[in-house]
Amino acid sequence: MCPRSAEQFEQIKDERRRALLRAARAVFGRKGFAAAKIADIAAQAGISHGLVYHYYPEKESLFAATVEASAEGWELLMALARAREGTPWERLVYVCGQMIAGLREEPEHLLMTVHVVAEDASPALSDLLRRFRLRVIADLEAMIQEGQRAGEVAQGPSAALTRALVAIVQGLAINRLVEPDAALPPLDVVLRILKS
Amino acid sequence: MCPRSAEQFEQIKDERRRALLRAARAVFGRKGFAAAKIADIAAQAGISHGLVYHYYPEKESLFAATVEASAEGWELLMALARAREGTPWERLVYVCGQMIAGLREEPEHLLMTVHVVAEDASPALSDLLRRFRLRVIADLEAMIQEGQRAGEVAQGPSAALTRALVAIVQGLAINRLVEPDAALPPLDVVLRILKS
Amino acid sequence: MCPRSAEQFEQIKDERRRALLRAARAVFGRKGFAAAKIADIAAQAGISHGLVYHYYPEKESLFAATVEASAEGWELLMALARAREGTPWERLVYVCGQMIAGLREEPEHLLMTVHVVAEDASPALSDLLRRFRLRVIADLEAMIQEGQRAGEVAQGPSAALTRALVAIVQGLAINRLVEPDAALPPLDVVLRILKS
């Protein structure tokens, strides 16, 4: 009808897709894969459930897209961290600070990984999540090793140290979800784990 | 008619009930409430799905019983800890050591709380889990305060410190589930969080 | 163990069987075939549900036995009626009076026929009930025809007249069940249907 609206359509489509991903992240993070209903996600995104299938052909694709969006968010954060000046420790402080600030507002988003366990979801999803998790861990471990070399981080096996750091962040996300009003520990308490 | 079978019946019943609870803990912990299938739990316990309903009238009751069993396990651990000689810090070391040893073998059991989030499960279940969590936190917080008074634990708000400790333990449970072969950080790394 | 108890066993067995039939009549009459639970019947008869299967190999047999017991009750009533002195009308009054007295106490028993319609129950049950119903109708119709010949009952097709009489009795059973406290119409109102 309106020939110029092609771009607008694209815009609308993109906005909707983003809204859908936001809604999906919230609902999947909160309920897991199996318990999350497409209808709920659609409602939260303000569209009809039928329309979801114009954007993603099935529930699993939507979940995968959600995970990928999280991965992109992580890449962005790492890029920002790497672009920073300062010591390795200062970069670690920055990244952890951002993660904790993020979970304050959207704890769900850090818990999707927990639902990797829902083995009903195809192995493809499990793998996707595992791979994302491993990428995060690899990035953090690299920073930790840098810090160790700089003498800013406690010595010891960096793999276990990284798992401990990730653990506390995810654990705080759980806490946030269950007790939204409880005080989160300050950043320096969290970072004690990296200090001898 | 067969007078001795009464006790045997009771024994068998008790054993099965325990097997059922064990299976339920594993499956609920792994999949959450909604995604866990009664048929799976029954299969894991070695019984037919119909028989589950002889022991628990509905899925929610089984879940509740599972939580209660965990609560009893916790009470037992705390009783053992309180009965120990030594400083508050030594008791903390003992409790955290036991928790981490436990999650090494049965990480599921620490993650049921995450699924409190599945708010579809009646508020009754959410409340049950929240109450259990709060009890654990209260017990740990008391130990931490004791440690602070004894000068063995870092000063600062004990509430946030306790959340940090619980967070790391639950986070390690997640890690164990997702990467069963990854090395867990040693106890003293975990406990750094409580040291200035 | 106790060799003389053979007769006693028989007695006990017979008593139980009667109790079972009584319970079955009440429950089947109240709930129909499908909705009646063997466990309910057993409980009402004071035995375990497993024992029911020592007396009747399946639910349908129990139902059939219940119908047959009703049929025997009807035969008895007819025998008493036929043995009476007096006019055909007086016999009709006697039989209708007994039926109405019966439904005052046990309305269920007259409604089992309604459940013939539950076509899930095997055709065998339907046939059984239909045959019982037809026997009752044939007996009543014979009495009505006698009354017509004696000029005590209104003329007209006796088949339809009999259906009307049976209808009102069963209808009153329904009423009794639904409104146990409502006054039943006196016998002479019911019998007006047979009078011109």
Added chain:
Amino acid sequence: MCPRSAEQFEQIKDERRRALLRAARAVFGRKGFAAAKIADIAAQAGISHGLVYHYYPEKESLFAATVEASAEGWELLMALARAREGTPWERLVYVCGQMIAGLREEPEHLLMTVHVVAEDASPALSDLLRRFRLRVIADLEAMIQEGQRAGEVAQGPSAALTRALVAIVQGLAINRLVEPDAALPPLDVVLRILKS
């Protein structure tokens, strides 16, 4: 998007809803609440069982709607009767004639009340049916009292007389269901019950 389809949707929806109610009335009337299968009702209405739940959220709601539709049918009949000219007796003849004509075609519809008995169906359903029944009885009783005042109906307690009338109508519905080919008694035989 397709502006005219809105009304069409409504129409289709309404038609289906009516078809569903028709099917439900037939099946519930024939089998009672517990024995009636949603799948049967859906099949008879020509839809899938899942779709039933788009119209009624649960079996009980469908049953309730069925009862309400019957109640509306009754209201209509009473309105027509009240709008008639003639004596009270003529109105009674009209109403009873319509009821008997109705049960000739759809006897099920008059038997739903019998299944009030299935007390497993929530008390809400029992109450609904009882209330409907009482409304019918109240309407009929009013007409009978009018007839008594006009000297057209036999004297005596109108409550019991009304129960007798309702009884015969429901009883004839049972007869129709069990023996679809048996002759129903003519209207004037039924109405004898109201004549001294």
Added chain:
DNA sequence: TATGAATGAGCATTCATTCAT
């Protein structure tokens, strides 16, 4: 596109029936 009606596979739950004790 966007909607929501329609379908059917899947799961919780019930209950007739069996059987070890």
Added chain:
DNA sequence: CATGAATGAATGCTCATTCAT
């Protein structure tokens, strides 16, 4: 005989997915 634990087929209900409009 008597019990009640055990099984599994059947049924209510949910929800991902499709599709006519």
